[in-house]
Amino acid sequence: MTGLTVLPVEGLAEVRQGDVLADLIAAAVTLVDGDVVVVTQKVVSKAEGRVVALDPTLGAAAHRQLVENESVRVLRRRGDLVVSETAHGFVCANAGVDLSNMEPGTAALLPVDADRSARRIRDGLRGRAGVQVGVIVSDTFGRPWRRGLTDVAIGTAGVAAVVDLRGRSDTFGRPLHVTEVCVADELAGAAELVMGKASGVPVAVVRGVDPAWLRESSVRAEIVRHPAEDLFR
Amino acid sequence: MTGLTVLPVEGLAEVRQGDVLADLIAAAVTLVDGDVVVVTQKVVSKAEGRVVALDPTLGAAAHRQLVENESVRVLRRRGDLVVSETAHGFVCANAGVDLSNMEPGTAALLPVDADRSARRIRDGLRGRAGVQVGVIVSDTFGRPWRRGLTDVAIGTAGVAAVVDLRGRSDTFGRPLHVTEVCVADELAGAAELVMGKASGVPVAVVRGVDPAWLRESSVRAEIVRHPAEDLFR
Numbered sequence: 001m002t003g004l005t006v007l008p009v010e011g012l013a014e015v016r017q018g019d020v021l022a023d024l025i026a027a028a029v030t031l032v033d034g035d036v037v038v039v040t041q042k043v044v045s046k047a048e049g050r051v052v053a054l055d056p057t058l059g060a061a062a063h064r065q066l067v068e069n070e071s072v073r074v075l076r077r078r079g080d081l082v083v084s085e086t087a088h089g090f091v092c093a094n095a096g097v098d099l100s101n102m103e104p105g106t107a108a109l110l111p112v113d114a115d116r117s118a119r120r121i122r123d124g125l126r127g128r129a130g131v132q133v134g135v136i137v138s139d140t141f142g143r144p145w146r147r148g149l150t151d152v153a154i155g156t157a158g159v160a161a162v163v164d165l166r167g168r169s170d171t172f173g174r175p176l177h178v179t180e181v182c183v184a185d186e187l188a189g190a191a192e193l194v195m196g197k198a199s200g201v202p203v204a205v206v207r208g209v210d211p212a213w214l215r216e217s218s219v220r221a222e223i224v225r226h227p228a229e230d231l232f233r
Numbered sequence: 234m235t236g237l238t239v240l241p242v243e244g245l246a247e248v249r250q251g252d253v254l255a256d257l258i259a260a261a262v263t264l265v266d267g268d269v270v271v272v273t274q275k276v277v278s279k280a281e282g283r284v285v286a287l288d289p290t291l292g293a294a295a296h297r298q299l300v301e302n303e304s305v306r307v308l309r310r311r312g313d314l315v316v317s318e319t320a321h322g323f324v325c326a327n328a329g330v331d332l333s334n335m336e337p338g339t340a341a342l343l344p345v346d347a348d349r350s351a352r353r354i355r356d357g358l359r360g361r362a363g364v365q366v367g368v369i370v371s372d373t374f375g376r377p378w379r380r381g382l383t384d385v386a387i388g389t390a391g392v393a394a395v396v397d398l399r400g401r402s403d404t405f406g407r408p409l410h411v412t413e414v415c416v417a418d419e420l421a422g423a424a425e426l427v428m429g430k431a432s433g434v435p436v437a438v439v440r441g442v443d444p445a446w447l448r449e450s451s452v453r454a455e456i457v458r459h460p461a462e463d464l465f466r
Contacts, residue, residue, distance in 0.1 A: 002240075003238055003239055003427055004239040004423070004426055005237070006236055006237040006238075006239070006423070075464075076465070083464060140414075143376055144324070144465035144466075145323075145458055145465065145466070146385070146456050147395055147415065147456050147458050148394070148396075148413045148414055148456060149414055149415060150415050150422075151419070152379070161381070162381035163381075180381045181383070181425065182379065182380065182382060182383050185379070185381070185422065186422035186426050189383075189418065189419035189423065190237070190426065192414065193237055193423065193442065194236055194237055196443075222381070223379050223381060224378075224379070224380070225378055230377060230378060231309040231311060231316060232309070232377035232378065
């Protein structure tokens, strides 16, 4: 194991609806087989046209209405904050409806299917740049009990979301109890470290990941926990 | 911004009570100013003697009893799993009591004060190796709503736990709504990616972090959310 490198991809143009992200990324960075490309949700939503105009007659209520529309189950409310479950099964603040880094009067919604978004970028990079890479679509989520936000995976393609270490042994030769590591969330967080929230870098590359992690994958199938097996819903 | 590298520190001896971790780390890796050294809780607990013998007459109940002892508030129970709050304010499975990678019949408890553990390692590396580094003590926690575990920070020294981006503007010049990023958890997760659960690498180095993050810090003060401001307790 020789370590990982995490590289910001700079010089990407402001993304507009209809843009082919794989083309923009391939033009901005030279990728190699085995790289994991992390793309923030915001530019994916923009490229896919998941941007809506806020009703100006509603003022601050426009955002609130959107959040209600995007929620299938509200877990908690406090003041303006809503923690809810989205149609995708994500539990996050404001159902992922985001005003930051958006043109005034507009909001970004989560991609309809971020696994599919990741696959589209992965396939595009294979076709455009001839490289076999993993792709993660990331978003910034809070969590209970711990302050501060971290970036997590909302879609993956070509790189494991959760790695199962069952069957391997610890250094005393006993089966491992701690078995399932969410490498996709750790990769998304690592990418965030080089993006910076205000610096406008929406893509990063993680180079040097364990080749065993490069496989078909899905956040929805591997990470999203079914309410029935969740202790906190 | 030129990116980050994440390097596993290999060749560390099996850690025993009384070992000076800074000395072991300095002997195993050449550090430079500004590095962030991530050390897993397990070796910190071992070095600090936070290892207890399980009562053999209790069988499986011995672990359960320890978990109860280490919990100040139980949030959820299901089967053998207890999600509880520890005296430190962490909410995690089994109060951080850990049997994996431990000699049979023993369990590791969390460090009494992992911020202090991190400071001791940081100060030791300054004295032993003459370098000014940040140190994170990490542990592997689950979370609600998402499957798979990730490594997070339980102690920090010399590197920010949470970075406040308030006052900066987004690319449209408006104040950022998303403001507080838990970089320590993202750094801990990045380090986990090169450690691997079964490979016995308990230390990693993250090189190239934003120099603005290198400051005094504390997980307890910055990350642990007070129950009164928590929506899920």
